[in-house]
Amino acid sequence: MTGKLGLDPALVARARELARRAGQPVVDLARSHTTVSVERAVLRLAGVTGADPDGIPWVNRLVDAVVADVGLGHGVALPVFDALAREQIGDVTLLAQKAAAGSVRFSQPTGKAATAARRAARKAVAAGVRQIDRRRAERDRLVKRYGDPKQRPWIYLIVATGDIYEDIPQAQAAARAGADIIAVIRSTGQSLLDYVPEGATREGFAGTYATQENFRLMRAALDESSRELGRYVRLTNYASGLCMPEMATLAGLERLDMMLNDSMYGILFRDINPIRTFVDQRFSRQVHARAGIIINTGEDNYLTTADAVDEAHTVTVSQLLNEYFAHEAGLADWQLGLGHAFEINPDVPESFRLELAHALLARELFPDAPLKWMPPTKHMTGDVFRGNLLDGFFNLVGTMTGQGILLVGMMTEAVVTPWLSDRDIALQNVRYVLGAAGGLHEDFVPAPGGFIQQRAHRVLGEAVDLLDRIGDQSLLTAIAEGTFGIMKRPADRGKGLDGVAKHEADYYNPATDILEQTA
Secondary structure (H helix, E strand, C coil), rough: EECCCCCHHHHHHHHHHHHHHHHHHHHHHHHCCEEEHHHHHHHCCCCCCCCCCCCHHHHHHHHHHHHHHHHHCCCHHHHHHHHHHHHCCHHHHHHHHHHHHHCCCCCCCCCHHHHHHHHHHHHHHHHEEEEEEHHHHHHHHHHHHHCCCCCCCEEEEEEEECHHHHHHHHHHHHHCCCEEEEEEEEEHHHHCCCCCCCCCCCCCCEECCCCCHHHHHHHHHHHHHHHHHHHCCEEECCHHHHHHHHHHHHHCCCCCCCCCCCCCHHHHHHHHEEEEEEEHHHHHHHHHHHCCCEEEEEEHHHHHHHHCCCCHHHHHHHHHHHHHHHHHHCCCHEEEEEECCCHHHHHHCHHHHHHHHHHHHHHHHHHCCCCCEEECCCCCCCCCCHHHHHHHHHHHHHHCCCCCCCEEECCCCCCCCHHHHHHHHHHHHHHHHHHHHHHHCCCCCCCCHHHHHHHHHHHHHHHHHHHHHHHHHHHHHHCCCCCCCCCCCCCCCCCCHHHHHEECCCCCHHHHHHHHCCC
């Protein structure tokens, strides 16, 4: 028996082995398929930028042209770089423009032409990967210069105005008030766009469009705040939805520090095809691994649709699967912001003790991961005084169980988009609890054999049983049957399926070549 919960190491090891057994067929599927977004990410690394007069990115126009001529299963790198050589064009964005005008045709090269195209494609993509490497080194230098926050958990706060030029002063004000991580919420519905908008944007709904220029603007603003405050302020956005690989690539190029990146969120809550999602998430995590980005997973969302007590074990199962998929893609433990949440109905007897048990179970199962602890949302009623109290209890659980990333809860959750004053009050709550009880996790030990230990053991046992059943039937079947978040998502349905292709025998992707060789 180990740790504060007395978990059986053999049972924990079995849980991880069952997660591997359930996840391996999905990894095999991801390794043998590609998507339009993976191929667009490859071309973004190779230097394709900009958009046409209608706002359609040139990278979309180029991939669409290649797919129309030769299909998706070969990958786009060889047809694109073969066409560059044949047309004697030195710029891949110019090639995209010509392809969109219908003046270039694509074919799958063979022989010496294929060898030359492979060499040219790898060289161009390697330049993009080196830029990601430079941005990672830049982050390391800035963290060394300014330092990390003195306390854990790191305080994570959201801005969501819809206008990047309004987000910036709000983000800087939040950093001055104590936020360590700024998350720019993405505009409603962007996850279902099969392209990444271009430029700075001012018209998002309930969030701001995630674009490369918006990434650049916010990163520069928070660098100013880091200099002012003497601590490195981190930036978070979303690598999810139909453009997950591209978002990861742009985040690496613009030195974002964290990205929302869950293996099943898009499937369950955006009805994106499961195969599309698993292929895209593997590539995106390979990029995150290279960029030194911490991922945040989305298990908290399950508890907004399913009961947080009855379905607690599905959170643990998802965390174990997310860990396996992340490790397989090259992410280290320090990059695994595995998610969970304070979402039990406060009217349930002993709800606080149950929350403690669940949070401590996650902490002990993943001791080296910077767990992301999410505040109450489902049972916030509009009573701001009750809400502030619930957030205080949430903050207390975070300190008692040694969480790594604490998302600031808002007493006005489900009432209005928070005002700056709401954030100030919420940050006061966090600062008080961390200041008064920040080291409480050192002293807090549940009673041996008591309520908290028993609850944690029960949840782990149920998680192992569920993983065993998933391994017998397949993860795709389990998702189709509504195992997670009670959402039923069959593998042959969902958005984006038409953008998936099985690898042909001559498939080539220079980005995965580079990323896997250096993993």
